[in-house]
Amino acid sequence: MSNAVEIYELEKTYEGGTRALKGIELAIAEGDFFALLGPNGAGKSTTIGILCSLVNKTRGTVRVFGHDLDRDRAWVKSQIGVVPQEFNFNQFEPVEEVVINQGGFYGMTRKAAKKRAHELLKQLGLYDKREGMARALSGGMKRRLMIARALVHGPRMLILDEPTAGVDIELRRGMWDFLTQINKQGTTIILTTHYLEEAEALCRNIAIINEGRIVEHTSMRHLLGKLSQETFVLYSRDPVQSLPEMPVQGSRLIDDETIEVDLTRGQELTGVFDVLRGHGIVIERMKNKTNRLEELFLRLVQDDDAAINAEEPS
Amino acid sequence: MSIRSQSDAFDHQGPGEKAVGLTPRGAWNAFIMLLSREVLRFGRIWVQTVLPPMIMTALYFVVFGHLIGPRIGTIDGVPYIQYLVPGLILMSVITQSYANSVSSFFGAKFARHVEELLVSPMPSWLIIVGYVAGGVARGLTVGGAVTLVALLFAELSVHSVLNLFGVALMTSILFALGGLINAVYATHFDHISIVPTFVLTPLTYLGGVFYSINMLSDFWQQASLYNPILYIINGFRYAMLGISDVPVWSTYAILAVGIVLAYLYVLRLFRKGIGMRG
Numbered sequence A: 001m002s003n004a005v006e007i008y009e010l011e012k013t014y015e016g017g018t019r020a021l022k023g024i025e026l027a028i029a030e031g032d033f034f035a036l037l038g039p040n041g042a043g044k045s046t047t048i049g050i051l052c053s054l055v056n057k058t059r060g061t062v063r064v065f066g067h068d069l070d071r072d073r074a075w076v077k078s079q080i081g082v083v084p085q086e087f088n089f090n091q092f093e094p095v096e097e098v099v100i101n102q103g104g105f106y107g108m109t110r111k112a113a114k115k116r117a118h119e120l121l122k123q124l125g126l127y128d129k130r131e132g133m134a135r136a137l138s139g140g141m142k143r144r145l146m147i148a149r150a151l152v153h154g155p156r157m158l159i160l161d162e163p164t165a166g167v168d169i170e171l172r173r174g175m176w177d178f179l180t181q182i183n184k185q186g187t188t189i190i191l192t193t194h195y196l197e198e199a200e201a202l203c204r205n206i207a208i209i210n211e212g213r214i215v216e217h218t219s220m221r222h223l224l225g226k227l228s229q230e231t232f233v234l235y236s237r238d239p240v241q242s243l244p245e246m247p248v249q250g251s252r253l254i255d256d257e258t259i260e261v262d263l264t265r266g267q268e269l270t271g272v273f274d275v276l277r278g279h280g281i282v283i284e285r286m287k288n289k290t291n292r293l294e295e296l297f298l299r300l301v302q303d304d305d306a307a308i309n310a311e312e313p314s
Numbered sequence B: 001m002s003i004r005s006q007s008d009a010f011d012h013q014g015p016g017e018k019a020v021g022l023t024p025r026g027a028w029n030a031f032i033m034l035l036s037r038e039v040l041r042f043g044r045i046w047v048q049t050v051l052p053p054m055i056m057t058a059l060y061f062v063v064f065g066h067l068i069g070p071r072i073g074t075i076d077g078v079p080y081i082q083y084l085v086p087g088l089i090l091m092s093v094i095t096q097s098y099a100n101s102v103s104s105f106f107g108a109k110f111a112r113h114v115e116e117l118l119v120s121p122m123p124s125w126l127i128i129v130g131y132v133a134g135g136v137a138r139g140l141t142v143g144g145a146v147t148l149v150a151l152l153f154a155e156l157s158v159h160s161v162l163n164l165f166g167v168a169l170m171t172s173i174l175f176a177l178g179g180l181i182n183a184v185y186a187t188h189f190d191h192i193s194i195v196p197t198f199v200l201t202p203l204t205y206l207g208g209v210f211y212s213i214n215m216l217s218d219f220w221q222q223a224s225l226y227n228p229i230l231y232i233i234n235g236f237r238y239a240m241l242g243i244s245d246v247p248v249w250s251t252y253a254i255l256a257v258g259i260v261l262a263y264l265y266v267l268r269l270f271r272k273g274i275g276m277r278g
Helices: A044-051 A073-078 A095-105 A110-123 A139-151 A169-184 A196-202 A220-224 A269-278 A292-311 B024-044 B051-072 B080-110 B114-118 B124-151 B161-185 B191-205 B218-224 B228-241 B248-272
Strands: A003-013 A019-029 A033-037 A059-064 A080-083 A157-161 A188-192 A205-210 A213-219 A229-236 A250-255 A258-264 A283-288
Touching: A003 A044, A003 A188, A019 A044, A019 A059, A019 A188, A019 A205, A019 A213, A033 A044, A033 A169, A033 A196, A044 A059, A044 A157, A044 A188, A073 A080, A080 A139, A095 A110, A095 A139, A095 B024, A095 B114, A110 A139, A110 B024, A139 A157, A139 A169, A157 A169, A169 A188, A169 A196, A188 A196, A196 A220, A205 A220, A205 A292, A213 A220, A213 A292, A229 A269, A258 A269, B024 B080, B024 B124, B051 B080, B051 B124, B080 B114, B080 B124, B080 B161, B080 B191, B080 B228, B124 B161, B124 B248, B161 B191, B161 B228, B161 B248, B191 B228, B228 B248
Parallel strands: A033 A188, A033 A205, A080 A157, A157 A188
Antiparallel strands: A003 A019, A003 A059, A205 A213, A229 A258, A229 A283, A250 A258
């Protein structure tokens, strides 16, 4: 499969000397659902800004669907839809006009843009609000409006910068379903998010960026496979007096109905259940104690910070 | 419904081939969309955009035309109230064309919806043309409205229709471009009123709206010749009344050179993304 995005030695130094990107390299396959993660100020938005032509790069090469951004900028723009972090539509325009205008800026006739805008607004649950002013929408509705606007011209690639920030859980899940659906239809999606469970639930591949450098660039499965230990919380149906010895790294009784067990790679929960059942302990339900990706993310970023500190002369 | 579409607004070149963004038809659609958005914008707030210059013009006619005008008599054989008309119309065209570009583009920067244009495949020149067309639309709309007001006070005549539209159109293009340059550099709302207040208004008032430079001393006559707005107002006055303090070719020369220089300058600003891109 060809690549939707190829980035080579991308650097960005802002006026004032801040080096936001320090030569990053990245490849994103066409049709991928890709997560770009990093702490605040890591360079995520700068990378996306360069892809969307909102930020001028200092050095490096960016190719989108095989076309060089510098050489074929207008064509590259026509292939991309952008959902930025901040609300950046005219709040004093009617909802449908925000979407229709954007279609027009991508060269669509008003008639075609209106038809498509109505389809998207229906899909995103905004059709009834189409004639109202955009400023009257709730935060979650404004986010969905920006998604509709980004999709009006039928882009091959959708870039979302923190699309679910400030959106309640129910709406967030609805947006996940919507994004999954359009990804299945062939649209490449690049996502930055602070919700690591979001990246884990949606994305197949991931890059972690820290201080302007890519510190990890791999598949989600491979990344999660790097976990050496996971902690599970088990809830007993009946009070537990004491814990039997179990075939795992560690186990403890938190209270008389809650047990925590630590599993290293290769250890199985079935062994734990067998032991517990043998001692008359029935487990009603269980959960993973930590967000797995969060744990990895923190570890990678901390390792990278330590490496940077070690390189710097004292 | 499929989310993906293959619009005929785009060029569908394969990798490795030189690819442009919008087809000519797509560019036209984009221009019409931007222009209609601009026209709707100033149309929605007509009480702020169209009405005030009409009232101000009416007041000028009452004060300078009816109350003071009869004491002045005629200038170059034309009754003073009639002499005022071209200058007042063109003053509206100048201020409104400028105001539309500067307020609309700065507002788009401030609220960040300028990014809608910057991420789109619209080339810089087309965005500029769209905003300038919006400025021209407002300048000429207000110019027309002011002309209607003038009809209530004075007898209007047209000496040369071609020059009338030629000067009005080129004037509105030039000042819409000026407003756009101002908006690109502006970082606060204060910045969009500095040039109109401290540059445009004095130059317009001293550019012969209310008098002929022949009424001034030699020194001030010579000084006035350095004011480009003098040439523009006199060109328009020639188109309406057939009289002018300067040759008409100089009006077109000033406008043409001004438009070319302003366009090239603003194009450079857009291409570099100054005031727009990080």
